[in-house]
Every structure is written in structure tokens, then in C-alpha cells.
Amino acid sequence: MSPEDRRDALIDVFVRLAHREGRKPTTSEIAQEAGVAEGTIFRAFPTKEVLEKEAVQAAFCPAPVRRRIAAIDPEGSLRDRLVDFTRIMQLRFTEVFGLMGALGLTEPPNRGPHQACYDAGRHLRGHADEEEHGAAHQPLLDTVHQLLIRDEDRLLVPGVDVVHRIRLLTFSGSHPGIADGQVLTPEEIVDTVLFGLVRRPSTTESGLSITELHAQLGGDPRMLAPLEEPRP
Numbered sequence: 001m002s003p004e005d006r007r008d009a010l011i012d013v014f015v016r017l018a019h020r021e022g023r024k025p026t027t028s029e030i031a032q033e034a035g036v037a038e039g040t041i042f043r044a045f046p047t048k049e050v051l052e053k054e055a056v057q058a059a060f061c062p063a064p065v066r067r068r069i070a071a072i073d074p075e076g077s078l079r080d081r082l083v084d085f086t087r088i089m090q091l092r093f094t095e096v097f098g099l100m101g102a103l104g105l106t107e108p109p110n111r112g113p114h115q116a117c118y119d120a121g122r123h124l125r126g127h128a129d130e131e132e133h134g135a136a137h138q139p140l141l142d143t144v145h146q147l148l149i150r151d152e153d154r155l156l157v158p159g160v161d162v163v164h165r166i167r168l169l170t171f172s173g174s175h176p177g178i179a180d181g182q183v184l185t186p187e188e189i190v191d192t193v194l195f196g197l198v199r200r201p202s203t204t205e206s207g208l209s210i211t212e213l214h215a216q217l218g219g220d221p222r223m224l225a226p227l228e229e230p231r232p
Contacts, residue, residue, distance in 0.1 A: 007044045007054070010034060014055040018102040019095070024052065052103070059099050060108055065092050066140045072147060078154070079190055081147045082162075086170050086186035093174045165193050 001009070013034045017025035027048055031038040045051040065088060072084045096108070141163070148159030155162055166189060173184035184192075 003044065006040070010036075010041060010044055010051060011055045011058050014051060015059050015099065018055075019098050022098075022102050024103055056099075056103065056105075060096070062140045065089075066143050069140070069143050069147075074147070078148070078151045079194060082166060082190045082194070083186045085144060085147060085163075086166055086189050089167060089170045090174045090186055090189075093171055097175055162193065166190065169193060 010030065013030050014025060017029055017033055021029075025033075027038050027041050030051075031041060034040075041048070041051065045054070068088050069085060072081055072088075074081070076084070099105075100108070141160075144163050145159055148155070148162060152159050169184070169189050169192060170186075172178045173189055176183060
């Protein structure tokens with residue numbers, strides 16, 4: 001194994017153990033999990049703190065998330081595409097919440113633009129600047145917005161606003177502390193944004209029934225049947 005591959009492997013082990021144990025792993029635990037001598041860690045990294053810093057940068061790198069979002073089926077319905085996106089983001093938030101708790105972080109680390117990581121589709125060590133850049137999220141957001149371009153005329157707000165609202169609801173609805181232990185599913189999050197939770201008239205302004213509109217956007221019309229029943 002090359003030195004770079006060894007460093008990447010140790011970073012993966014550190015992150016995995018932090019998630020599993022809910023705390024910072026010791027170097028002996030890292031060595032045992034990786035199947036190497038403890039001295040191997042210090043030949044790869046000068047200190048445990050350097051390993052931890054590299055592990056945090058790797059865990060927060062947005063490039064792998066962008067790659068998964070780009071792989072969403074573009075031919076799926078609007079709802080299906082948004083559910084797939086929400087599922088990816090929910091997993092991402094859950095991983096971030098767990099790692100921050102394990103490492104005692106109160107906020108994500110500063111990140112650079114990660115452009116080299118985006119180009120490679122994975123995290124590359126040494127490509128995160130010390131200062132936060134406003135462009136850090138833009139390639140990721142551009143990929144997300146590509147999911148909605150052909151549906152802009154079917155939305156009441158710009159696609160960027162739909163994504164923004166889904167991200168906010170996914171963040172709050174995926175954190176057990178914020179959601180009072182009632183974590184929302186990706187389907188619940190998307191349906192709340194797309195269709196809301198109040199009763200509606202039997203038809204929309206376009207002349208479609210609510211169930212027809214729901215089906216057109218990729219939902220299951222049976223889930224909305226109670227919404228079309230008149231109030232007593």
C-alpha cells in the first residue's frame with residue numbers, strides 16, 4: 001500500500017470509529033481496526049491531531065455528495081428526483097451530526113472550494129483551504145438545480161427556492177433533537193414542500209384534481225384521498 005493510500009485508509013478508519021463509538025478513537029483503537037501497528041499511524045501522520053484534522057476535512061468534503069446527486073435518474077418524476085435528493089441529504093446530515101457530536105464540534109470546519117475534489121469526484125487530501133469560501137457549495141448546488149430545470153414552469157417559486165426549502169426541512173427534520181425524536185422520512189419532507197398539509201379544493205387552477213396533480217408530479221394519489229374529502 002502506498003503512503004497516500006495508507007493515509008486515506010487511516011482517515012477512513014478514524015471516521016468509522018468516531019461514528020461507531022460516539023467519541024474520538026484512540027490511536028490503539030485505530031491501529032487495531034486498521035490491522036496495523038500503532039507506530040504505523042505516526043509514520044503516516046506526525047500527530048494524532050493532524051490525523052483528526054485530515055479526517056474531519058475528508059468527512060465534510062462535498063465532492064462525494066455531489067457525485068451521488070449527479071447519479072440521480074434524470075428521467076424520474078419530479079417527486080422521485082426530489083425524494084432521491086432528500087435521501088442523500090438526510091444521510092449526509094445524519095453523518096455530520098454524528099461526527100460533530102463524537103468529536104465535540106460546535107460547527108463544521110472551515111472549507112475551501114474543493115474544486116480539485118469536485119473534479120475527481122472524491123476527497124483529495126490537501127485541497128481544502130483554511131478560510132471559508134462562498135463558492136464552496138456552488139458546484140454542489142448547481143448539480144442539484146439541474147434536477148429541476150425542466151420543471152421550472154410547474155413550480156410556484158424558482159427551483160432554487162424549492163431546493164432551499166427542502167434542505168432546511170431535511171436539516172431540521174433529520175436531527176432527533178430538533179425533531180423531538182420524530183424524524184421525517186424523505187417522502188414526508190418532499191410531500192410537505194410540494195403539496196403542503198392543508199385541505200384543498202377538489203380542483204386546481206389548471207383544472208386538474210389534486211390527486212391528478214399529485215400523480216403528475218410522481219406521487220401516489222391514494223395518499224391524498226383524505227385531502228379531497230369535504231369537511232363535515
